[in-house]
Every structure is written in C-alpha cells, then in structure tokens.
Amino acid sequence: MTTSTPPQSVSLAEQIKSLVHQREGRLTRELLLQPGRFGLGKVPAGAAPDATTTAVCGYCATGCGLNLHLQQGVATNLTPSTDYPVNLGMACPKGWEALSALDSPDRATTPLLRDASGQLRPVDWEHALEAFCSQFKAIQAEHGPQSVAFLSTGQIPTEELVMLGSLAKFGMGVIHGDGNTRQCMATAATAYKQSFGFDAPPQTYADFEESDVIFLIGANLCVGHPIMWERVLRNRRGGKVVVVDPRRTETAQAAWKHLAIRPKSDLAFLYGLAHVLIREGWVDREFIDAHTTGFDDFARHVEPFTPEFAAAAAGLDELQLLETAELIHDHERTSFWWTMGVNQSYEGVRTAQAIINLALMTRNIGRPGTGANSITGQCNAMGSRLFSNTTNLLGGRRFEDEGDRRDVADALGIPVERIPSHPSWAYDQIVEGIRTGEIRGLWVIATNPAHTWINQGDTRELLDKLDFLVVQDMYHNTDTARVADLVLPAAGWGEKEGTFINTERRLGLIKKVRRAPGQALADFTIFKLIAAAWGCDELFARWNCPEDVFQSIRDLSRGRPCDIWAITDYRTLDAAGSAQWPCTSEEQLHEPERRLFADGRFYHDDQRAKFLFDPPTPMPEPPDADYPLLLLTGRGAVSQWHTQTRTQKSAVLRKLYPQSIYVEINPADADVASVRTGDRITIESRRGAVTATAIVTAVVQPGQVFIPMHYEATNRLTLPHFDPHSRQPSYKDCAVRLRTSRSRLPK
Numbered sequence: 001m002t003t004s005t006p007p008q009s010v011s012l013a014e015q016i017k018s019l020v021h022q023r024e025g026r027l028t029r030e031l032l033l034q035p036g037r038f039g040l041g042k043v044p045a046g047a048a049p050d051a052t053t054t055a056v057c058g059y060c061a062t063g064c065g066l067n068l069h070l071q072q073g074v075a076t077n078l079t080p081s082t083d084y085p086v087n088l089g090m091a092c093p094k095g096w097e098a099l100s101a102l103d104s105p106d107r108a109t110t111p112l113l114r115d116a117s118g119q120l121r122p123v124d125w126e127h128a129l130e131a132f133c134s135q136f137k138a139i140q141a142e143h144g145p146q147s148v149a150f151l152s153t154g155q156i157p158t159e160e161l162v163m164l165g166s167l168a169k170f171g172m173g174v175i176h177g178d179g180n181t182r183q184c185m186a187t188a189a190t191a192y193k194q195s196f197g198f199d200a201p202p203q204t205y206a207d208f209e210e211s212d213v214i215f216l217i218g219a220n221l222c223v224g225h226p227i228m229w230e231r232v233l234r235n236r237r238g239g240k241v242v243v244v245d246p247r248r249t250e251t252a253q254a255a256w257k258h259l260a261i262r263p264k265s266d267l268a269f270l271y272g273l274a275h276v277l278i279r280e281g282w283v284d285r286e287f288i289d290a291h292t293t294g295f296d297d298f299a300r301h302v303e304p305f306t307p308e309f310a311a312a313a314a315g316l317d318e319l320q321l322l323e324t325a326e327l328i329h330d331h332e333r334t335s336f337w338w339t340m341g342v343n344q345s346y347e348g349v350r351t352a353q354a355i356i357n358l359a360l361m362t363r364n365i366g367r368p369g370t371g372a373n374s375i376t377g378q379c380n381a382m383g384s385r386l387f388s389n390t391t392n393l394l395g396g397r398r399f400e401d402e403g404d405r406r407d408v409a410d411a412l413g414i415p416v417e418r419i420p421s422h423p424s425w426a427y428d429q430i431v432e433g434i435r436t437g438e439i440r441g442l443w444v445i446a447t448n449p450a451h452t453w454i455n456q457g458d459t460r461e462l463l464d465k466l467d468f469l470v471v472q473d474m475y476h477n478t479d480t481a482r483v484a485d486l487v488l489p490a491a492g493w494g495e496k497e498g499t500f501i502n503t504e505r506r507l508g509l510i511k512k513v514r515r516a517p518g519q520a521l522a523d524f525t526i527f528k529l530i531a532a533a534w535g536c537d538e539l540f541a542r543w544n545c546p547e548d549v550f551q552s553i554r555d556l557s558r559g560r561p562c563d564i565w566a567i568t569d570y571r572t573l574d575a576a577g578s579a580q581w582p583c584t585s586e587e588q589l590h591e592p593e594r595r596l597f598a599d600g601r602f603y604h605d606d607q608r609a610k611f612l613f614d615p616p617t618p619m620p621e622p623p624d625a626d627y628p629l630l631l632l633t634g635r636g637a638v639s640q641w642h643t644q645t646r647t648q649k650s651a652v653l654r655k656l657y658p659q660s661i662y663v664e665i666n667p668a669d670a671d672v673a674s675v676r677t678g679d680r681i682t683i684e685s686r687r688g689a690v691t692a693t694a695i696v697t698a699v700v701q702p703g704q705v706f707i708p709m710h711y712e713a714t715n716r717l718t719l720p721h722f723d724p725h726s727r728q729p730s731y732k733d734c735a736v737r738l739r740t741s742r743s744r745l746p747k
Contacts, residue, residue, distance in 0.1 A: 012533055013126050054081055054577070056500050056508030058155070058493030059094045059641055061376035062086060062227045063502025065577070066095060068494075068513050075099060075494060075513035084577060085592045086205060086506065092226045093639045097650040099494060101474075102514055104649035108476040108489035109518025120476075120487060125519065129533040131486055135468040136172070137534075139441040145173040148441040149430045152179040154378030155446045156523050157498020157510060158387050159549035161380070162556075163527045163540070164445060165389020170418040171536035176439065178391060180447040181377075181384045182427040186726040187343035188374035189385045191352035194725070195610050197603030198561040199385055199396060202365060203335070203373035204504050204580070204593035208232045210369030211239045212331035217266070217355060218341015219243075219375055222250035224635045225339075228375065237333070237369070242324065244269070245341060247632060247706055248699045259324065260701060262315035263630055264733050267347060267616040269321070270354035272310020275302045276325035277361060284363035291600040292360050294611035301613050313616075328362055333369030340377065340634065344732050346620060349725040353612045360609055366597035375503055378642075379493075382501035386562055387553060391423045395556040399423045411555040414539050426727035427453075428720070434462040445472045445523065446490065450479035451643040454729040456715035457688050472526060478645055479712060490523050491516035492646075498524070498546045499573070501581070504593070505562075508578045509570060524549075557581070561603050619733055620721045627685065627735035629669065629705050631717055634732070636708025644710050661711035663692040665738070666704065670696040673738045682739040683707070688716030689739075705736065 050071050057064040065084025068075040078099060080091035087095075111128030112120040123131075136148050150168050152161065161179075168174040181189075189199040196202075208214065208231035221229040229251065232241060243252040244259045244266070252258040261269050277283055278299050288295045311318040328334050336355045342348055352374070359365045359372035376382060386396050397404035399420055409416035425433060431453065433439035442463075453459040463469060463483055471484035474492040481487050495516040499507050516522070521529075524546050531537040543549050547570050557563045563582040566589045567573050579589050588594065602609045623630050637657035641647045648654060663683055665675060675681055679694045683705065690713040700706050707714050709731065719734035 012129065016125050016129070016529055016532075053511055053513065054084075054509075054574075055494070055511045055513070056379075056502070056578075057091070057095045057098055058379050058500070058510060059098065059646075060225060061154075061379055061381050061503045062225050063379070063500060063504075063506055063508055064091055064095050064227055065508065066091065066098065068511070070513060074515075086502065086504075086578075087227045090227050090230050093653055093656055094641055094647060097647075097653050099514070100650040100652070101646035102492055102494055104475065106475045106477050106649065107517050107520065108473060108481070108487055109520055110489060111519070112476060112484075112487040114485045120484075125529065128486060128488060129529055132470060132488075132530060133533045135485070136441050136443075139467055140173065143440050146175040147439060148172070148174050148443070149425075149433070149439050150174060150177040150443040150445065151427065151430065151447055151449060152177065152384065152388055152390065153446040154179060154181040154185075154381035154384040156380065157496070157546065158380060158383035158501060158553060159498040159546035160523045160527065161384055161388040162394065162549050162553060163524055163543060165387070165394065166412065166540065167527050167531050167536070168443075169389055169420060170412075170414055171531055171539050172534055175420055176425045176430050176433070177389075178424055178427040178430060179384045179388050180427075180449075180452065181381045181388075182727065183452060183729060184340060184343060184377035185374070185381045185385060186426075186728040187345070187348035187352055187723055188338075188376070190726040191349045191356065192374070194349070194612055195353055195356045196597075197605075200561055200596055200603060201374050201376075201382075201503060201505060202596040203371040204595050205231050206593050207335050207369050207371055207373065207595065209234050209236055211235065211333050211335040212237050212369065213327055213334040214239050214241045215244065215334065215336045216241065216251060216255070217244040217336065217338040218343075219337055219339040220245070220249040220251045220635060221375075222254065223638050225375060226638050240327070242327070246701060246704060247634075257324075259316060259320060262313070263632065263704065264345060264347070264619050265314040265616075266342065266345070266351045267354055268305060268310050268313035269316070270351065270358065271302045271305035271613075272307060272314070272321050273325050273328070274298070274354070274358060274361065275305045275310065276307060276322060277328065277358070278302065280325070280329070282325070282329040283361040287363040287600065288361060291602070292609045292611060293606070295361065298357060298611040298613050328358070328364075333367065334359075334362065334364045335369055335371050335373060336364070337373045337375055339375040341732065343374070343728060344730055345728075346721050346723055346730040346733075347614070347617055348723045348728055348730070350612070350614045356609075357611050357613065360611065366595065366600060368595070371595065379502075380500040382503065382505065383499070386501070387556070391426060393419070395560050396562060408556065412552060413542065418539070428722055428727055428729065431459065431462060434465055440467045441469075442466050443470045443472070444480055444484075446474075448478045448480050448643045448645060450483060451712055452715065454715060454718045454731060455687050455720040456718075458720070472523065474520070475645060479643070488526055489518065489520035490526060491520050495520075496522035496524065496546070497570075499550065505580045506578050507564065507567065507573060507581065507583075509574055621686075621719050621733070621735050623703065623735045627737045629703060629736050629738065631683070631685065631734050631736045632700070632704055632706045632732050633709045633714055633718065634706065636710050640708065640710040642710065643712070658693070661690065661692040661707065661713055662695050664695045664697050664700045664706040666700050666702045667696055667698060668702045669705070669738075670694070673740055675738065675740055679740065683717065683736050684739060685717040685719070685734055685736045687719070690714065690716055705738075
C-alpha cells in the first residue's frame with residue numbers, strides 16, 4: 001500500500017512525476033487503473049470490460065447511493081441504487097446528472113499563474129508549486145505564520161480534509177483556516193456540542209417514516225432535500241407534517257399544517273410551545289430528572305412566553321400555538337427537523353437548542369420516529385465538521401486541550417509541538433483579518449467565497465487586497481478563480497476516491513471512475529505535492545493514498561463518539577455498502593440504520609443533556625420607512641445547487657430552473673409598487689442593488705420578498721451579521737426596497 005517518500009536530493013520535477021504516478025495511476029476498487037497525466041490506464045487482467053460499481057452521490061448530504069455503469073472501466077451512466085438505505089432507488093435531478101459536470105469545457109486543466117500584465121497564464125506544476133511556496137513563505141516571513149489562511153469545504157472527501165488540515169496546520173505553520181460549512185452547519189454543530197456534549201445528529205432517515213408528527217422548521221425538503229421528502233411520503237403511521245416557515249414553500253403547500261411565522265420569531269414561538277407543554281404537565285419529568293440538567297431554569301425562562309405573547313410575537317393567533325402544543329402531546333412520536341431557515345440566523349444556536357429542548361422535555365429522542373434532527377447541506381459537511389482540522393482539532397477534539405493535542409500527535413506520529421495550542425479564527429474573522437491586514441495570503445479549496453460570502457461587494461474588494469490568492473478548483477472560471485493569482489486544477493467527484501459522511505452520520509465511498517482532464521489532479525495529490533515542495537513531506541510519509549489517511553481517521557476516532565474502528569478498510573466499507581458512526585463492532589457495521597441516545601446517555605461528562613436558552617434579540621436591520629421590505633433567501637429549484645458551479649454545466653439541469661435571477665413579491669406589495677409578473681425591477685439594500693424578474697405570488701407574505709441564493713448577484717444585498725456562538729452568517733433577514741422600470745421580459 002505505502003511507498004517511500006522521494007528523498008530530498010531528488011528534484012521537485014521528479015517528485016511531481018513520482019507522486020502523480022503513485023496516486024493518479026493506482027487501482028480503484030479493483031476496477032480500473034485510471035489514466036493519469038503521465039500514462040494511459042488499462043483494465044486489469046480478468047476484469048470485465050463492462051461492469052457496475054457503486055458510490056455515494058457528491059451533491060448534498062442526503063448521501064444517496066448510485067450505481068455507476070462502466071464501459072471499458074469508465075463510468076458512462078448511472079442509476080440510483082435500489083438497496084441503499086438512504087434513497088431506496090430514488091435520485092433527484094442533480095444525482096441523475098452527477099457525471100455531466102465532469103465533462104464541462106470550463107474545467108481547469110492546467111495550473112494558471114497571473115503574470116506581470118495581470119493575465120492568468122498556463123504554467124506547469126513545477127512552476128505552480130514554486131509560486132505557491134515562495135509567495136506564501138515570503139508572506140509568513142514578513143508578517144508571521146498567522147498571515148496566511150485557508151478556506152476549505154464540505155465538498156471534498158474526509159481523507160482530503162484531514163490531509164489539508166494537517167498539511168496547513170502541522171506542516172506549513174498556518175494558524176487560521178475554516179470551511180464553507182461555516183455558512184450552513186456551524187449552528188447545528190455548535191448547538192449539538194453545547195447541548196449533547198458532542199456534534200452528534202441523533203437521527204436516521206427511517207425516522208421520517210416512523211413519526212406520528214413531523215415538524216419541519218425552516219426546511220423546504222421538496223426543493224432542498226427531495227429524497228428526504230420522498231422518505232416523508234413513505235411514512236407508515238399517517239404522520240402529520242407541520243411546516244414552520246415564513247414562506248409558503250413547496251413543502252408548506254403539501255403539509256398538513258403550515259405555520260407562517262414572522263421571520264426570526266422562531267425563539268418566541270418555540271418558547272411559547274415549551275410554556276404550554278410545561279404549564280399543562282405535558283412533559284416527561286422522569287426522563288428530564290434522570291438524563292438532563294437545567295430544566296427548572298428553562299421552565300422559569302419560558303414563563304413569560306404565554307400563548308398570547310408568543311403567538312403575537314410570531315405573527316400567529318393564539319389557537320394555532322395551543323393546537324400545536326397539543327399535537328405534540330397527543331402523539332407518541334414527534335420528530336423535529338431543521339435546516340438553513342434556523343441555522344442561517346443571528347440567534348440560530350439558541351433556536352436550534354429551543355428545538356432540542358422540546359425534544360428532551362417530551363422524551364422525543366432516542367426512539368424511532370423522534371429526535372431533534374439537523375438536516376445538513378453539503379455532501380461531506382459532517383466530515384468537515386469532524387475532521388477538517390479548522391476550528392476543531394481532528395475528531396472533534398480541542399486545540400486548547402493538551403491531552404487532545406497529544407492524542408493527535410501520537411495517532412499521526414508527529415511532534416506535538418507542531419500542533420497549535422489555540423483554535424483558528426472562524427470564516428468571518430478570517431475575512432475581517434484581510435481588512436485589517438492580518439491575513440495577507442489566502443488558499444481557497446473547492447469553494448467560491450466571491451459568490452457565497454455575505455455582503456458580496458465588500459468581500460470582493462477584500463479579496464483584491466490580498467498579497468496572494470490561490471484557488472484550487474475543478475473550474476477555472478468560478479467567481480473566486482477569476483480574481484486568483486494562482487489557480488490549481490483539481491479533480492472532481494468520480495475522478496478520485498475517499499469517503500463522505502452524510503446527515504445521518506453514514507459513511508459511504510466515492511470512487512474513481514473517470515480520469516480528470518489535462519493536468520488536473522485529485523486534491524489529495526495536490527496536497528502531497530505541496531508538502532513535498534514546502535519541505536514538510538516527511539510528516540506525511542505514511543499517507544501515500546487516501547486509504548492510508550482513512551486508517552489514521554480510524555485511529556483518531558477510536559474511543560470518541562464518532563468511533564469507526566470496525567470499518568477496517570475501504571473493502572470492508574464497500575462490502576457493507578455504508579455504515580453509520582459509531583461503528584465499533586461487526587454487528588453495528590451491518591445494521592441498516594441506528595439512532596443515538598436510545599439509552600438516555602449523552603456525551604457530557606455527567607452523561608446528561610443540557611437545557612440551554614437565551615432571550616430573543618431584535619433583528620439587526622428591520623424594515624423601515626427607507627427600506628420597507630424584508631429579504632429572505634434560500635434554495636430556488638431542486639436542480640440548482642449552491643453557486644451553480646456544477647449544476648449550470650448540465651444542459652438538462654439548466655432547463656429545469658430560470659436562468660436569470662428572479663424575486664418573489666406578494667400581490668399586496670406588487671400593487672403598491674405597480675409591479676406585474678415579468679417586470680424587470682431593482683431590489684436595493686444599504687449595500688448594493690440587484691435587477692431581477694418579478695414573480696408576483698402569495699408564496700411570500702406581505703412585507704417580504706424572496707430571492708434564491710444560487711444567483712451570483714443575491715449576496716450583493718445581504719447584511720453581514722452572525723450568530724455569536726457559531727459565527728454562522730444570517731443570510732435571511734435584511735431590509736430592502738424596490739425600484740421599478742418599464743422593462744419586461746419578452747413572452
């Protein structure tokens with residue numbers, strides 16, 4: 001499996017050639033020796049020229065299983081796996097089109113370096129690596145090791161996340177690095193850690209089918225996670241779906257009940273429910289006393305949130321709140337699910353914990369059809385949360401803890417002095433560090449902050465301030481790659497191997513069934529090349545392929561809540577199909593699904609869950625006379641994904657959503673502004689302006705407008721404000737106004 005690291009006397013060019021041969025030319029699941037930069041692959045002797053293998057989809061954290069159909073060892077088509085416990089034969093449009101993004105003419109196929117005239121020009125890997133190392137080392141020499149930072153992603157395999165975080169922090173001396181999961185899952189991760197003692201989503205997707213009542217809070221499953229919605233539709237207990245969302249989403253329209261609460265009134269609403277449940281004695285006091293702490297303080301906290309007060313704060317009538325509390329009480333199994341409508345909030349952590357509190361007090365946790373369950377966004381957000389080595393040390397440990405640092409040093413065989421004793425800045429602090437001049441160099445991997453980060457105009461100006469910006473991506477023309485000083489071409493899903501961890505803690509394999517175009521390399525290989533060029537490759541000599549890193553992940557997980565010791569290697573995981581953590585025995589390896597906390601034991605030292613709470617706080621930028629409308633953002637169509645970097649490469653997916661940006665406006669507001677559907681109008685905030693096509697619809701309430709997050713212009717408007725506990729941006733509340741013109745789209 002392993003090979004020796006090239007000696008330092010060997011030239012960098014020879015090391016590049018050697019490393020590329022070792023990694024880009026190795027067998028993948030006994031199916032194919034993939035073509036690399038330096039030679040053509042062959043089907044191994046005895047292997048069928050046409051075959052089928054399986055892999056986990058690389059779009060969202062639902063984590064569907066796909067059958068990849070091979071011709072001469074290369075994937076040419078795919079179908080959903082009928083026996084995979086996640087999707088059971090279903091796939092969304094993105095999953096069906098997963099291979100099409102690999103064939104785009106916009107793929108980055110060679111390193112690009114900005115020359116003296118300001119143009120990005122092709123260079124070979126040797127020159128690209130020399131520029132990477134010389135520029136970043138010069139910045140660190142002048143401004144200190146903390147002056148270079150990295151922004152990673154939930155889009156690459158866990159093994160690559162471990163390699164990146166270890167290379168940057170232990171090899172290059174980088175202090176600050178964070179991931180784009182800060183934009184989607186930091187709230188849920190923080191809420192779980194504080195409430196349960198570890199970032200541990202308790203659910204399995206089977207709970208959708210086993211619930212009597214399904215609460216979806218700030219979650220539009222029909223669009224954001226359609227396979228999960230399919231699981232809801234398979235509910236075998238006549239489950240009532242209750243959607244809590246300001247907008248009448250596709251999911252809300254299909255629900256048994258829609259509670260159209262006022263934006264960012266979640267805490268008042270949830271505390272009002274808790275008030276009624278406690279007042280009526282509809283709580284499980286035996287479970288509370290045996291397995292939790294802080295309940296009595298929480299009960300006192302919610303005393304002022306009477307039905308009358310809470311309903312008024314949430315924009316509901318009192319009867320709606322009372323009936324909702326009674327619904328929870330009257331049914332044996334209630335599951336609570338949330339996603340970005342909760343997470344992307346300036347008080348998201350306490351909102352998530354208000355949901356957790358409801359589950360704890362009614363003992364709706366640890367049993368089939370129950371749970372306080374976060375729904376994750378990116379395909380490997382869970383892997384990033386546990387193993388990216390950014391604001392948490394590997395395996396959910398703490399940089400500040402000497403014992404944790406020693407555990408990691410022993411597991412990886414590196415000097416403990418190499419491990420920083422304090423955590424990284426969070427994403428927003430890194431961005432702010434560019435403004436103050438504390439961050440002078442930035443390395444961006446498989447993410448697109450020039451599009452996604454809040455208050456986009458400010459972000460782009462800050463990126464221009466950097467001394468050196470490196471972007472490592474599949475595509476050379478992302479918003480961020482266009483302004484980079486160096487672009488490193490990376491392989492995508494289907495062109496490399498590793499593992500993803502989905503929303504329900506399930507590990508699945510991705511496999512290399514295509515060759516990356518041109519000189520593009522797997523991110524793992526790029527990290528190894530950078531380690532060699534930087535001169536720290538001896539620290540990572542044991543990692544010669546992703547599966548070597550997986551063995552270290554097993555070591556790092558052992559004895560932790562996320563223990564996967566029973567998954568001995570990729571072959572074992574492939575044979576099992578998938579496995580949820582914790583996975584410490586042969587029995588657990590082959591269980592189709594498992595939920596956490598069935599025994600009432602949590603991960604705090606006292607094995608109890610905590611009731612955590614705070615008073616609601618005012619919206620930082622409410623509508624006013626100058627900007628009278630509130631902007632909501634979110635997913636637009638099931639065929640769109642994030643910044644459309646991949647989905648826009650598919651001709652099929654492009655047909656399934658509007659190509660130009662649009663804004664939903666309530667008919668009452670449209671009448672005031674004399675706006676009709678099809679008009680081109682301008683939406684302005686205090687930070688910028690966007691021109692969009694008006695869609696007049698009662699889907700949004702009066703006083704609110706909605707723009708999908710996928711369009712490049714959306715974040716020109718958003719307000720940079722953050723949850724104080726998770727530091728997650730609050731994308732879904734800022735004041736805007738409309739400016740109309742006479743132009744209309746042609747029919």
